[in-house]
Amino acid sequence: MTMPLFKSQRRVCGCDSDVVSRRLLGHASRFAAWMMAMLLGVLVGVPVGSNAASAQVIESIDAPDPKPEPKPEEGDDAEPDDSKKSDKTEAGKKEDESADEEEDEEEDADRYLAITGAVIHTVTAGDSFGKTILTKNGKIDQIGYDLDIPEEAERLDATGFHVYPGLVAVGSRGLLASPPEDDTNVYALNMTLALAAGVTTAVNGNSVGKMTYGSVDDIIVRRELFTSLKYSSRQPTARRKLREAFEKVRQYQRDLEAYEEEKKTDEDAEEPDNKWISGQYKTCLQLMKHEVTATFDANDDYDIVACCQLAERYNFKAVIKGATEGWTVASQMARAGVSAIVTPRTTVARDSRSNRPNGSSIENAAILHRHGIPLAIVPRTTSITLWGVAGTDLLHLAMEAAFAVRGGLPQDAAIRAITIDAARLLGIDHRVGSIEVGKDADFVITDGDLLHYMTLARWTIVNGRIVYDKDADSLFEHIRKGGDRDAPPPDDYWPHRLGAGQ
Amino acid sequence: MKHTPYNARCNPMSEFRMTQLIKYTLMAALALALVATTAVAEDVHKGFVVVKARRVITVSGAEFSPGIVVIENGKISLVGGSKIEYPPTAKMIDAGRATVMPGFVHPRTRFGLADYRRSGVNGDQHVTDEVYLSEIDFEPMLESGYTTVCYIPAGDGIPGVAAAYKTAGPKDSPDDEEDRLVEGSSYLAVSPKWGSKGKKTLRDALKKAEDEIEKVKKAREEWDKKQEENKKKAEAEKKKNDKPKDEDGDGNGEDKARRHRRSDHTFRVQKDGDEEPPDKPKNGDKNGEKKEADKPEEFKPPKIDPKHQPLVDLIEKKEGSRMMIRLTRASALLHLDDVLEQYDELPYALYLASSFRSDYHHIVEQLGEREAMVAIRPEIRNLPNTTFRYNLTDRLDRAGCTVSTVPFADTRVELMRVRERMLDLMRAGLSRKTAIKSLTLNPAEAIGLGERLGSLEKGKDGDLLFFSGDPLDLNSQLERVMILGNIVWTADKD
Numbered sequence: 001m002t003m004p005l006f007k008s009q010r011r012v013c014g015c016d017s018d019v020v021s022r023r024l025l026g027h028a029s030r031f032a033a034w035m036m037a038m039l040l041g042v043l044v045g046v047p048v049g050s051n052a053a054s055a056q057v058i059e060s061i062d063a064p065d066p067k068p069e070p071k072p073e074e075g076d077d078a079e080p081d082d083s084k085k086s087d088k089t090e091a092g093k094k095e096d097e098s099a100d101e102e103e104d105e106e107e108d109a110d111r112y113l114a115i116t117g118a119v120i121h122t123v124t125a126g127d128s129f130g131k132t133i134l135t136k137n138g139k140i141d142q143i144g145y146d147l148d149i150p151e152e153a154e155r156l157d158a159t160g161f162h163v164y165p166g167l168v169a170v171g172s173r174g175l176l177a178s179p180p181e182d183d184t185n186v187y188a189l190n191m192t193l194a195l196a197a198g199v200t201t202a203v204n205g206n207s208v209g210k211m212t213y214g215s216v217d218d219i220i221v222r223r224e225l226f227t228s229l230k231y232s233s234r235q236p237t238a239r240r241k242l243r244e245a246f247e248k249v250r251q252y253q254r255d256l257e258a259y260e261e262e263k264k265t266d267e268d269a270e271e272p273d274n275k276w277i278s279g280q281y282k283t284c285l286q287l288m289k290h291e292v293t294a295t296f297d298a299n300d301d302y303d304i305v306a307c308c309q310l311a312e313r314y315n316f317k318a319v320i321k322g323a324t325e326g327w328t329v330a331s332q333m334a335r336a337g338v339s340a341i342v343t344p345r346t347t348v349a350r351d352s353r354s355n356r357p358n359g360s361s362i363e364n365a366a367i368l369h370r371h372g373i374p375l376a377i378v379p380r381t382t383s384i385t386l387w388g389v390a391g392t393d394l395l396h397l398a399m400e401a402a403f404a405v406r407g408g409l410p411q412d413a414a415i416r417a418i419t420i421d422a423a424r425l426l427g428i429d430h431r432v433g434s435i436e437v438g439k440d441a442d443f444v445i446t447d448g449d450l451l452h453y454m455t456l457a458r459w460t461i462v463n464g465r466i467v468y469d470k471d472a473d474s475l476f477e478h479i480r481k482g483g484d485r486d487a488p489p490p491d492d493y494w495p496h497r498l499g500a501g502q
Numbered sequence: 503m504k505h506t507p508y509n510a511r512c513n514p515m516s517e518f519r520m521t522q523l524i525k526y527t528l529m530a531a532l533a534l535a536l537v538a539t540t541a542v543a544e545d546v547h548k549g550f551v552v553v554k555a556r557r558v559i560t561v562s563g564a565e566f567s568p569g570i571v572v573i574e575n576g577k578i579s580l581v582g583g584s585k586i587e588y589p590p591t592a593k594m595i596d597a598g599r600a601t602v603m604p605g606f607v608h609p610r611t612r613f614g615l616a617d618y619r620r621s622g623v624n625g626d627q628h629v630t631d632e633v634y635l636s637e638i639d640f641e642p643m644l645e646s647g648y649t650t651v652c653y654i655p656a657g658d659g660i661p662g663v664a665a666a667y668k669t670a671g672p673k674d675s676p677d678d679e680e681d682r683l684v685e686g687s688s689y690l691a692v693s694p695k696w697g698s699k700g701k702k703t704l705r706d707a708l709k710k711a712e713d714e715i716e717k718v719k720k721a722r723e724e725w726d727k728k729q730e731e732n733k734k735k736a737e738a739e740k741k742k743n744d745k746p747k748d749e750d751g752d753g754n755g756e757d758k759a760r761r762h763r764r765s766d767h768t769f770r771v772q773k774d775g776d777e778e779p780p781d782k783p784k785n786g787d788k789n790g791e792k793k794e795a796d797k798p799e800e801f802k803p804p805k806i807d808p809k810h811q812p813l814v815d816l817i818e819k820k821e822g823s824r825m826m827i828r829l830t831r832a833s834a835l836l837h838l839d840d841v842l843e844q845y846d847e848l849p850y851a852l853y854l855a856s857s858f859r860s861d862y863h864h865i866v867e868q869l870g871e872r873e874a875m876v877a878i879r880p881e882i883r884n885l886p887n888t889t890f891r892y893n894l895t896d897r898l899d900r901a902g903c904t905v906s907t908v909p910f911a912d913t914r915v916e917l918m919r920v921r922e923r924m925l926d927l928m929r930a931g932l933s934r935k936t937a938i939k940s941l942t943l944n945p946a947e948a949i950g951l952g953e954r955l956g957s958l959e960k961g962k963d964g965d966l967l968f969f970s971g972d973p974l975d976l977n978s979q980l981e982r983v984m985i986l987g988n989i990v991w992t993a994d995k996d
Contacts, residue, residue: 181840182701186833187864189887214864216836474888 111137113464114149117159118445123412123419124434133163135441138218138463143437156445156466160483161458164415164450165434166200166442167397168422170341170376173383175202175394180209181219193384195460195468196475197395198444201423201432208426210442211460213467222428226295226319227283231307233300242280246314249284252277287316293427294318299348301325301358308336319425324348324360327367339374339425344404345392346380365417366408376422377401377414402451415450447483458483549575550592551987553966559603559973561943562957571602573964576986581958595989597968600981603938604958605649605965606920609877609945610664610691610826610853612656613912614638620657623707626808627662629653630686635667636677642914643669644983644991647921647941647973649965650684652949654691654826659703663687663812664826666949668965670983670990684963688949689851690812692827696834705841711813714806725801816848824950825850826877830857832864851875851948853908854894859886862894870901875948880907880923880940882930895940896932905936906945925974937974 115133120143122128134142134149149155175194177183185191191211194202201210201221208221230238255272262269277285286292296307299322311318312335320326323340325348326333333340342365350359369375379400381393391399401414409417423433431440441464448455456476460468470476480487551573558569560581572580572588580586615632633653643651648669655662666684675681694700806814815823827850829835835852842848852869854862856879863885869876876898885892898905907924910916924937946956954963964987971978983991 177697182837183697183699184833185697185831186836187831187861188833214836216833216840 109152110150111464112141112150112153113156113441113461113466114147114153115156115158115163115443115445115461117157118161118163120163120435121165121415121450122435123165123416124436133435133441133443135461135464138441138465140435140437140439140441143435154466156459156461158445158459161445161447162449163435164198164444164446165419165439166432166444166460166462167198167418168376168426168428168433169194169199169202169378169382169394169397169418170422170425171378171382172199172202172204172394175199175211175384176204176209176219178205178207179220179223180204180207181216184209184216184219186213186216186219190384192468192473192475193395195462196457196470196473197384197397198446198450198457198460199394199397200442200444200460200462201428202394203426208428210440210462211467212462212465215463215465218463221431222426225293225426227287227292229283229294229296231296231303231310232298233303233306239306242284243310245280245284246288246310249277249281249288250314252285253288284314288314290317292317295321297321299324301328301356305329305332308332308338311338312336322346323368324364325358326373327360327364328357330368330371330373333368333373334371339376340368341376341378341425342368342404343378343380344400344407344409362403362407364407365404365414369409369413374421374425375409375413375417376425377404377417398450398455399453402453405451411451447480448485454480454485456480456483549987550589551595551964551984552588552592553595553597553602553984555597555602555968556599557601558958559601559938560958561604561938562959569602571958571964571966573987576964576988578958578960578962578964580960595984597982600968600970601972601978602958602966602968603973604942604956604962605967605983605985606647606941607906607945607949607951607955608643608648608651609851609906609908609948610654611651611909611912612654613643613651614640615653615656618656620655620661621659623660623703623710623809624655624657624662625660625690625707625810625812627655628665628687629655629662630665630679630683633665633667633679635671635679635682640669641991642917645980645993646909646914646917647967647980647983648917649967649983649985650946650951650955650963652688652945658693658695658700660707660813661691661693664689664691664949666951668985670985672986672988673990684954685949685951687812687822688951689824689826690816692825692850694828694834696830696837700834701837701841704838707810707813708817708841708845710807711810711817714810714814715817718803718806721804722801817845819846822950823849826853826948827851828853828855829862830855831859832861835865835868851877851906853877856881856883860894861886863892863897866894866897866901869898869903873902873904875904875906875944877906877908877945877948879910880920880927881910882926891930893927893930893932895927895936896930899932899936899940904944904947905940906948907940908945921974922976925976928974934974 113135115135117130117132120128120131120133122143131143131145132147132149133140134147134153172194174190175184175188177185191213195211195213199211201208203225206225207223208225209219210221212219229242231242232239252272252274259269259271283292287294294311294316296303296318298304298307298320304320304323304326307318307320308329309332318336318338319341320333320338321341323333323342324346326340326342344362344365346360346364347362348358348360365375365377377397377400379392379394379396383393384395385393397418401409401418404417405411405414413421420429420433423429423431432442433439435443441461443459443461444450444457445459445461446455447458456470456479457468458470459466471481553571553573554568555571556568558566558571558581560566563581566581566583568584570580570582570584570586570588571578572586572592580588614637615629618632620627630653632655650666650668652664652666654664663686665686666688667679668682668684670676671678671682692704694704812823816825825848827838829838829852852874854860854876860883862878878895878898880895882891882893884890895905895907907920909920910923920941924932924941928934928937943952943956946952946954953961955965956962958966964984966984967973967980968982968984969978970981979993981993982989
């Protein structure tokens with residue numbers, strides 16, 4: 001499916017209105033398709049393409065009461081401190097204030113987006129149907145039934161579609177620049193492709209950024225995510241040095257503790273020397289103070305075990321990248337409290353010369369999950385590429401999670417592994433990863449279950465802005481128009497993407 | 503043969519000869535008188551040139567057909583139809599059936615310069631140091647209609663200050679740089695490497711410039727404080743009237759004003775790095791005239807880093823300072839806005855560098871909203887990843903931008919092809935008016951010389967192109983080029 005698509009991929013533009021004057025016919029046909037989808041949704045009563053899991057309505061969110069919008073005129077700043085500054089006359093003061101308010105309103109009016117009619121998969125608090133999500137200035141403001149939607153709000157009728165939190169890619173290449181807020185090409189094709197794949201947040205290097213297509217505001221989410229450690233059996237010297245560093249720092253901590261005790265009784269107590277703490281020692285100290293998280297690249301069981309032992313002995317947070325043989329040592333991993341970043345489709349043939357369980361299969365993720373290890377899922381290739389038959393790149397992040405489901409991982413765990421669990425692993429779960437009031441308004445609105453192979457993103461929303469619209473972008477526009485699964489394939493693939501229909 | 507009478511024979515002054523002589527003398531006298539009168543007339547109306555043409559395109563205003571352009575000492579003094587008055591003895595150029603329009607302006611070129619690139623912040627570098635007019639053959643510029651070219655320093659980051667030159671000088675001193683320099687510092691070239699630390703370079707440079715301003719401000723405050731203290735002391739001691747106080751205030755104000763007012767044309771002096779000398783002696787003189795004893799020390803501002811001086815001028819809103827910022831892709835504009843957000847409307851024009859995947863269609867609306875001055879190549883490209891032809895020039899124009907066109911390359915072929923390219927754009931929707939403006943008035947405005955160049959208006963430079971027909975008709979040819987009232991180029995007729 002991917003190959004011909006990309007070879008002939010002809011993209012028109014991000015937003016059609018200013019770029020290509022589409023013909024009236026195009027508008028009409030799109031509108032008709034839209035109407036059909038809506039009608040279908042209304043008639044059937046079940047969203048188009050929904051499966052059993054998504055149809056059930058779970059009332060677990062505390063839907064905030066539909067309350068009227070707080071009036072912007074009566075903000076905190078409107079209450080003057082009369083006692084302190086009474087130089088001006090009252091009338092003059094009022095005039096000044098009203099003028100200020102007007103200016104403020106003109107400068108930054110609140111930006112609302114209301115998504116109605118969709119099945120909402122909150123990830124953290126179950127699914128619901130018929131609720132409205134109201135976002136304000138890029139944050140989720142309210143979720144509930146019969147919300148009071150401000151008049152100026154942008155409305156997105158997603159009847160028949162599914163809203164998921166934007167996907168979190170725990171690794172990406174070629175999407176964001178480093179530093180992301182400085183040099184990222186926010187109109188790049190890759191960014192649109194990532195959004196079409198539902199990815200709204202991605203790790204680049206050692207920082208996390210967002211796919212803020214068409215805007216350079218709020219790209220960066222977090223910097224200095226991890227500190228990468230090498231603890232491989234192939235480098236015994238480095239291994240020994242790291243262990244020694246940890247030991248030395250631990251001794252220092254003990255000395256420090258002893259000193260603080262001693263200080264209570266003896267004022268002349270000598271503080272332990274800390275001038276040598278820099279470089280690797282500093283990293284060790286930060287790790288042991290739980291200020292940073294370590295990552296290890298480890299795939300073989302003995303490497304994983306060694307890393308886990310290190311993390312356990314010196315009590316620091318660690319993430320194992322790869323962990324292909326993690327299933328063989330899952331209990332040890334769980335005991336050490338490490339997380340894992342896995343690629344479910346990585347298969348390693350069993351080595352029959354070894355007398356221990358080895359190799360890796362599609363079940364790896366499921367076994368790790370069963371042992372309670374927090375998982376994040378990434379595809380084998382973290383860039384967006386054109387090679388690979390079944391799509392093992394970032395365009396297929398959801399597919400990668402689906403493969404884990406095939407290997408036994410519960411569906412909800414698979415979705416969590418590309419949303420909230422991934423966000424938690426990166427320490428950004430207070431902002432992204434689930435649909436909760438107060439979090440960033442990042443959604444992917446799909447025409448079906450996220451992990452279904454036919455599902456495509458219909459809209460993608462980042463910071464409350466619609467940054468990808470399948471129908472407005474010629475990438476996948478022609479495939480199953482309006483989310484209609486039974487639609488016949490277009491008879492003219494080629495001219496569509498050439499812009500002939502524009 | 504007829505017998506000649508004696509008297510006639512013996513007298514050399516025969517009647518016939520007499521008449522001849524009188525005739526000749528009269529004629530000579532007449533001729534002399536004529537010469538004398540014309541000489542006098544030429545003396546009176548020296549520098550007056552009157553151009554008559556079948557059609558005059560003024561660019562800024564109405565077209566005249568037929569039309570007359572009167573040029574006085576190189577500057578246009580009158581443009582109009584056939585009914586305007588001009589000195590009858592002025593030098594007359596009857597262009598016959600030709601169409602006359604203002605000369606083209608090239609907003610950024612490296613024509614004839616060596617490929618020498620700098621990187622980083624080099625605000626102290628001026629392209630005038632690279633340009634040696636006598637070494638550049640301007641023939642291709644002239645034959646394609648360019649009368650003013652703006653040279654830019656090459657490189658990444660902030661490569662330096664651009665300068666505008668005439669493409670030809672008067673016959674007696676064709677390569678005199680002072681004569682041909684139109685503007686020594688027309689704009690600061692800003693060409694960050696977008697996508698690889700370009701934003702950081704620009705942001706840091708502006709930050710540094712702000713620090714420099716802060717530094718001077720602080721020094722002045724300190725100096726003011728000191729001055730105040732001294733004055734109080736002096737007052738307490740001498741108990742004099744407060745006359746010197748006022749003078750002191752005046753002196754300060756004027757000093758500042760002069761610093762800001764410094765004419766653009768004193769660029770040469772400025773360039774040499776001695777920022778202060780033009781001010782200081784004057785200050786000294788003034789003090790000398792009035793009260794030398796009262797003011798022993800004067801304010802010496804700390805030296806501003808010359809590399810950041812143009813940016814300091816920009817932030818301080820010094821008159822005539824502006825930038826031309828090169829963008830390489832659409833997202834660069836957003837990053838640029840992000841950097842310039844905190845500065846109060848720095849004046850700049852944009853150069854949209856063209857590349858294989860130009861995606862400027864994303865930012866057309868944004869550019870239009872702010873009525874940006876945009877320089878682009880006159881080309882029609884496909885939208886990235888499509889076969890959809892996109893007339894960026896036209897879209898920008900319709901959105902509300904002031905569009906200037908920059909030839910594809912600094913080669914004769916591309917310079918000559920500019921009119922042809924404009925026709926391509928016009929065939930794809932560009933209006934004729936914009937096509938002409940984008941070669942003349944708009945680039946003049948982009949380089950900050952909109953008051954001097956780009957159209958036929960009173961007070962502007964007398965730079966005219968004489969086309970055999972309509973300038974935007976490929977059948978018509980450029981016949982003559984006039985710069986500052988002098989015909990500097992004539993087409994070979996063979």
